[in-house]
Amino acid sequence: MPNRLANATSPYLQQHADNPVDWWEWSPEALELARTLDRPILLSVGYAACHWCHVMAHESFEDPATAAYMNDHFVNIKVDREERPDIDAVYMRATQAMTGQGGWPMTCILTPAGEPFFAGTYFPPEPRQGTPAFTQVLQALAEAWTDRRDEVITVSKDVMAHLDTSIDPSGGALAADDLDAAVAELARGYDAEAGGFGTSPKFPPSMVLEFLLRHHARTGSQQSLDLVAGTCEAMARGGMYDQLTGGFARYSVDRFWRVPHFEKMLYDNAQLMRVYLHWWRQSGSPLAERVVRETGRFLLDELRTPEGAFASALDADSDGHEGTFYVFNPNQLMRLLGVDDGAWAAQLLGVTGPGTFERGFSTLQLRADPDDADRWERVRAQLVAARAARTRPARDDKVVASWNGLAISALAEAGVLLDEPDFTAAAVAAAEVLHDVHLADRFSRTSRDGVAGANTAVLEDHGSVAEAFVSVLGVTGDAVWLDRARTLLDRVVDHFADPEGGFFDTADDAEALVVRPKDASDNAYPSGTSAAVHALLAVAAITGEHRYRAAAEAGIGSAAAIATGAPRFAGWTLAAAEAVLAGPLEVAVVGDVEHRADLHRAALGLVSPGAVVVAGDVGLDVPLFDQRGLVDGRAAAYVCEGFVCRQPVTTVDGLVAVVSG
Structure with a gap:
C-alpha cells in the first residue's frame, strides 16, 4: 500500500515512501485522524544521513507484520528533524525527560492531542541486551491505551508539566570573571591525551573552540589557545577528518578521533572551517590553513547544489555498510600503490592488518606530516582515484537555511583572508539562493531543487542567515545585504522575543505545538538564541541602533545560567559575550x-x-x-x-x- 511520503520534499521522508507503514507527514489532518479514530500517534523522527534510522527502517518499518500492527493500532507520523526542528525540540525534551538520554531515530507515542506518554530511540526487531523488541513495545503501548487509559493520561500530564517548565530567562550580562570561569571549567573537562572534551563519543566542539580563541585574543591566555590547538590538531589528524579530500565526519566513536560516524554534515564543516581559519589567523599553523582550504573545497565540490546553495549532508553508508567508501586495508593499498608505496602509505595512514574499524578495514589517519610531500601527493591522488570508483554515499540535497548561513559566513571570510576568490563567489551565490528561493514569499526553512519547502523558518534560520548576509555585505560592499539582514532581525525582535527575556525558537505566528519551544543551549550547531545574538551584535555595530544591541544583550542574559553552569553547551553565547566585552570593533x-x-x-x-x-x-x-x-x-x-x-x-x-x- 503506498503511503503519503512519495511527494515530500524531504529526502528522509522519501526514503520511507515505499514502507508498508501508512505514514503521514506532520499535519492537522493526521492529528485530526488520531482524534477521530481515538488512536495514539506513533511519531518517528530522524534524518536522511542517520545510520541507525536506516537500520530501524530496514528491520521494522519495512517488515509487513510490524507495519500491519502499526497501521491497525496507531496513526503513524514521520518527521524529518532537519525540516521541523521545532517538533524535534519538543519531543526530544520529552524523550530526555523520560529516558535520561536522546538521539535518533526518536520514537514517541502521543495522545491524539500530541501529548507524549512514551519515548525512546532505536528499538531492535527482537529483544537485545535488555532492550525489548519494537513489536513488544508497540503491543504494550496499544494495550495500555485501550485498557489503562487513565494511567496513560496521567503520564502524559506529568510529561507536559515538565515541558511547560521553561528555562529561567533571568540573568544578566556575562562579565569577564564569568568568561574566565567558563575557561577553567572547560579545562577541567579537557582530554589532555587525546584532545577534545569529555570521553567518547566525541563531537567537534566548534562553538566552544571559537569562544576559547576569542578569550585568548582578549586576555592572552595561553591555556585557552592550548585547548584549541590540542583539539584542532587531534581532530584534523585523526580518522574523523577525510585525509584524502577534506571534510569532517559528524563525530568520533572513540576518544582519539580515530573512528568516526561517517556521515558528513554541512553544519559541522561550515563551523569547523571557520574555527580552523581563526586558529590559523591567531597561530599561523600550516595544518590549520590546509584544513581550511581543503574543507572549503569539500563544500564546493561535494555539497554545492546546481542552484548554488549547499546540500545538508553525505550519508554514512554505501553498499550496505557504514564507512565503505572511506576505509582501506593493507592488501588494497598494496594492489593500488605497489609494495613500496603501499607499505609506506599503510604506515603513514595507520592502516593495520587487524584494522582500526570493522571487517579488517582501517580509517585513514595522518598523525604526522609526510616526510616526502611529493610522494604523498602522488599517493593521495591514486587513492582518491581508486575511491572515486566505489559507490558514493548518498547525498541529502535538501537545503537548510541556517546551515547555509553558517557556510556562507565561513566561505566569505576565508575567501578574502586566504585569497580564494572561488570561496567568496560561492558564498555570494548561496546567499542569493537563500534570498531568491527561501525568502521569496515567507521565510522557508528548507528548499530542494530550487523549490521552497512548506516549513517555516525558525529562530536559528533568522539568526544564521542574517549573520551570513552581514558577511556578504562585508566582502561585496553591496548595501542591499544590510537591508536583507535587518528585515530578518526586525522579525526576530518583533515575533520571537519573550517578554520575560530571551527568545522563543518559533515565531508568535507559527504553528502552535503542545508547548512553544525555547532552548538557549547550543547543540551540534548554534541555538536559535545564540545565532540571533551574533547577528544582532553585528548589525548593531554597523547601524548603531540600540534596539539590536539591547536584544542581543537580552539573549545573552537568557543563556547566562547555561553559560556559567555548562559552558560546553553555550560556546556560541560565550563567544558573543567576548564580542560584547571587546566592543565589538x-x-x-x-x-x-x-x-x-x-x-x-x-x-x-x-x-x-x-x-x-x-x-x-x-x-x-x-x-x-x-x-x-x-x-x-x-x-x-x-x-x-x-x-x-x-x-x-x-x-x-x-x-x-x-x-x-
Missing part, C-alpha cells in the same frame, strides 16, 4: 576593490573578538560609512567602537598599530 574599509584589498584582508585578520568588517566604495549607503572617505586619495580603514572612531589609517602597519594601541 567596527571597521570600515573605504576605497575601490583594487586599492582596498590589502587593508580589507588585514582588517579581517584582526583577532579582536567579534570584530565587524565592512569593505566598500566611498559613499556606501550604510551608517558605518557615513562621512568616511578616502584619505589623501588613498583607501582607508576606520576603526571604531560604538561609532567613536580612531584616526583613519591607509596602511596595513597603521591598521595593526591603531588596533594594538
Whole structure:
C-alpha cells in the first residue's frame, strides 16, 4: 500500500515512501485522524544521513507484520528533524525527560492531542541486551491505551508539566570573571591525551573552540589557545577528518578521533572551517590553513547544489555498510600503490592488518606530516582515484537555511583572508539562493531543487542567515545585504522575543505545538538564541541602533545560567559575550576593490573578538560609512567602537598599530 511520503520534499521522508507503514507527514489532518479514530500517534523522527534510522527502517518499518500492527493500532507520523526542528525540540525534551538520554531515530507515542506518554530511540526487531523488541513495545503501548487509559493520561500530564517548565530567562550580562570561569571549567573537562572534551563519543566542539580563541585574543591566555590547538590538531589528524579530500565526519566513536560516524554534515564543516581559519589567523599553523582550504573545497565540490546553495549532508553508508567508501586495508593499498608505496602509505595512514574499524578495514589517519610531500601527493591522488570508483554515499540535497548561513559566513571570510576568490563567489551565490528561493514569499526553512519547502523558518534560520548576509555585505560592499539582514532581525525582535527575556525558537505566528519551544543551549550547531545574538551584535555595530544591541544583550542574559553552569553547551553565547566585552570593533574599509584589498584582508585578520568588517566604495549607503572617505586619495580603514572612531589609517602597519594601541 503506498503511503503519503512519495511527494515530500524531504529526502528522509522519501526514503520511507515505499514502507508498508501508512505514514503521514506532520499535519492537522493526521492529528485530526488520531482524534477521530481515538488512536495514539506513533511519531518517528530522524534524518536522511542517520545510520541507525536506516537500520530501524530496514528491520521494522519495512517488515509487513510490524507495519500491519502499526497501521491497525496507531496513526503513524514521520518527521524529518532537519525540516521541523521545532517538533524535534519538543519531543526530544520529552524523550530526555523520560529516558535520561536522546538521539535518533526518536520514537514517541502521543495522545491524539500530541501529548507524549512514551519515548525512546532505536528499538531492535527482537529483544537485545535488555532492550525489548519494537513489536513488544508497540503491543504494550496499544494495550495500555485501550485498557489503562487513565494511567496513560496521567503520564502524559506529568510529561507536559515538565515541558511547560521553561528555562529561567533571568540573568544578566556575562562579565569577564564569568568568561574566565567558563575557561577553567572547560579545562577541567579537557582530554589532555587525546584532545577534545569529555570521553567518547566525541563531537567537534566548534562553538566552544571559537569562544576559547576569542578569550585568548582578549586576555592572552595561553591555556585557552592550548585547548584549541590540542583539539584542532587531534581532530584534523585523526580518522574523523577525510585525509584524502577534506571534510569532517559528524563525530568520533572513540576518544582519539580515530573512528568516526561517517556521515558528513554541512553544519559541522561550515563551523569547523571557520574555527580552523581563526586558529590559523591567531597561530599561523600550516595544518590549520590546509584544513581550511581543503574543507572549503569539500563544500564546493561535494555539497554545492546546481542552484548554488549547499546540500545538508553525505550519508554514512554505501553498499550496505557504514564507512565503505572511506576505509582501506593493507592488501588494497598494496594492489593500488605497489609494495613500496603501499607499505609506506599503510604506515603513514595507520592502516593495520587487524584494522582500526570493522571487517579488517582501517580509517585513514595522518598523525604526522609526510616526510616526502611529493610522494604523498602522488599517493593521495591514486587513492582518491581508486575511491572515486566505489559507490558514493548518498547525498541529502535538501537545503537548510541556517546551515547555509553558517557556510556562507565561513566561505566569505576565508575567501578574502586566504585569497580564494572561488570561496567568496560561492558564498555570494548561496546567499542569493537563500534570498531568491527561501525568502521569496515567507521565510522557508528548507528548499530542494530550487523549490521552497512548506516549513517555516525558525529562530536559528533568522539568526544564521542574517549573520551570513552581514558577511556578504562585508566582502561585496553591496548595501542591499544590510537591508536583507535587518528585515530578518526586525522579525526576530518583533515575533520571537519573550517578554520575560530571551527568545522563543518559533515565531508568535507559527504553528502552535503542545508547548512553544525555547532552548538557549547550543547543540551540534548554534541555538536559535545564540545565532540571533551574533547577528544582532553585528548589525548593531554597523547601524548603531540600540534596539539590536539591547536584544542581543537580552539573549545573552537568557543563556547566562547555561553559560556559567555548562559552558560546553553555550560556546556560541560565550563567544558573543567576548564580542560584547571587546566592543565589538567596527571597521570600515573605504576605497575601490583594487586599492582596498590589502587593508580589507588585514582588517579581517584582526583577532579582536567579534570584530565587524565592512569593505566598500566611498559613499556606501550604510551608517558605518557615513562621512568616511578616502584619505589623501588613498583607501582607508576606520576603526571604531560604538561609532567613536580612531584616526583613519591607509596602511596595513597603521591598521595593526591603531588596533594594538
